[in-house]
Amino acid sequence: MELQTLKNILGPEGVITNKDIHGGYTTDWTGRYIGSTPAVLFPKDTAQVSQVLQWCFANSVAVIPQGGNTGMVGGATPLNGELILSLKKMTNIEETDGVSGQLVTQAGVTLGDVQQAAIKLGWKYGVDLSARDSASIGGTIATNAGGSQVLRYGNTRRQVLGLEAVTGTGEVVGDLRGLAKDNTGYHLPGLLCGSEGTLAVVTRARLRLVNAPEEEISILLGFESLQEALRVVEVVKKDLYDVQACEIFFRNGLSLVCDQFGLTPPWSTPSNVYLLVDAAGQSGLVDRISQSPLAGFLESSKYVAFGSDAVSRKRIWRYRELHTEAISATGVPHKLDVTIPHGRLADFYDNIEAVVRSIDNDAQLFLFGHAGDGNIHVNILGPEPEDLTVDKVVLEFVASIGGSISAEHGIGRAKASYLHFNRTDSEIELFRRVKVAFDPAGILNPGAIFNK
Ligand code: 2HG
Numbered sequence: 001m002e003l004q005t006l007k008n009i010l011g012p013e014g015v016i017t018n019k020d021i022h023g024g025y026t027t028d029w030t031g032r033y034i035g036s037t038p039a040v041l042f043p044k045d046t047a048q049v050s051q052v053l054q055w056c057f058a059n060s061v062a063v064i065p066q067g068g069n070t071g072m073v074g075g076a077t078p079l080n081g082e083l084i085l086s087l088k089k090m091t092n093i094e095e096t097d098g099v100s101g102q103l104v105t106q107a108g109v110t111l112g113d114v115q116q117a118a119i120k121l122g123w124k125y126g127v128d129l130s131a132r133d134s135a136s137i138g139g140t141i142a143t144n145a146g147g148s149q150v151l152r153y154g155n156t157r158r159q160v161l162g163l164e165a166v167t168g169t170g171e172v173v174g175d176l177r178g179l180a181k182d183n184t185g186y187h188l189p190g191l192l193c194g195s196e197g198t199l200a201v202v203t204r205a206r207l208r209l210v211n212a213p214e215e216e217i218s219i220l221l222g223f224e225s226l227q228e229a230l231r232v233v234e235v236v237k238k239d240l241y242d243v244q245a246c247e248i249f250f251r252n253g254l255s256l257v258c259d260q261f262g263l264t265p266p267w268s269t270p271s272n273v274y275l276l277v278d279a280a281g282q283s284g285l286v287d288r289i290s291q292s293p294l295a296g297f298l299e300s301s302k303y304v305a306f307g308s309d310a311v312s313r314k315r316i317w318r319y320r321e322l323h324t325e326a327i328s329a330t331g332v333p334h335k336l337d338v339t340i341p342h343g344r345l346a347d348f349y350d351n352i353e354a355v356v357r358s359i360d361n362d363a364q365l366f367l368f369g370h371a372g373d374g375n376i377h378v379n380i381l382g383p384e385p386e387d388l389t390v391d392k393v394v395l396e397f398v399a400s401i402g403g404s405i406s407a408e409h410g411i412g413r414a415k416a417s418y419l420h421f422n423r424t425d426s427e428i429e430l431f432r433r434v435k436v437a438f439d440p441a442g443i444l445n446p447g448a449i450f451n452k
């Protein structure tokens, strides 16, 4: 491929080729999707992104937009030798406003850096997930990332007040004014959040911040049965106003985490089910928790651990956050990120094992996730990575009980064949027409969301 024009646009340091390209760009985080590319491009600003995409449009050259490459559905993997457009060098936080609680950032800034900038301003950014130090803010916008605090602050779409993006013809669209009220036609941020780089490349965003908590407490609870745990989830959601996360994991996942990372389990007798409840708010948090209906459970249970400072909270959170790494250190997992409708979680848990066993009797099944949102991460080890039979039956089952086949990770390439489990033919056709409007030559992330 003739790359000279791109080198002229980006400068020699803005294009890397062949021997400098490593798997961090061409393989997805799970290790399941391995691609290749002639070059990784590093624009420094929106104008360069626009020039690159004008060239790609004129020459019908496909590009895969990429942030931190921490996605889990092959959404940023060049499976057909596409160019990679990395936003990694667009790392300026351009404006911070401590009065209105907003900031404007380039897309390549990590989520962790946005969180820190918000804290410095006396505010907080309401999205958190374990890949915070590598995931880029642009990637979290492109995938409408969820994470652990959705039940309190909503997903990424709710934090984006304005954005700027470059379409598949190189046109720059959007605005960064961040007006609280603006009903002037279609809502571009809403549409582009979650579009997975198939409509436009997000270059900058204005984000809303939320009030910084004065106190934060993490509480780990252990249960014998799922039913008991789900009762606590209901109480927490309804009556604990300070709740910011309500996470679930199980005995086999915790045991793998402790083995892989040499952690001491929270208590000597393992529980079957664990809930991690995180609360944050103004001072007096302990009093408010002890007056909430959760207090009864905390007093009666032998299996409770509290963390009220950064170190002890982190210790508790590691049990949950290290699940992904512990599983990946054991094998290449089949990852199915699903939402179960309200009231059907018990039903789901009762049947999921049999669904998986119907395909592979020896498979290892790990379940964990965001219980407060009904979002469960189904991780399966055993079936060959390229054999998708187990993926299909699990997603079919989820769709059959009214759930979503992608709660927060997106469709990417991993779930493109199953989009119709949740979307009608006419919806998919409409999606395709929207794509053509933004990307008439089909050069932006081809193969993601839609089967070609
Ligand atoms: C999490 O909640 C992430 O930890 C990753 O969404 C989930 O590894 C997974 O399946």
Ligand code: ZN
Pocket (backbone or CB within 6 Å): 147, 369, 370, 377, 408
């Ligand atoms: Zn998650």
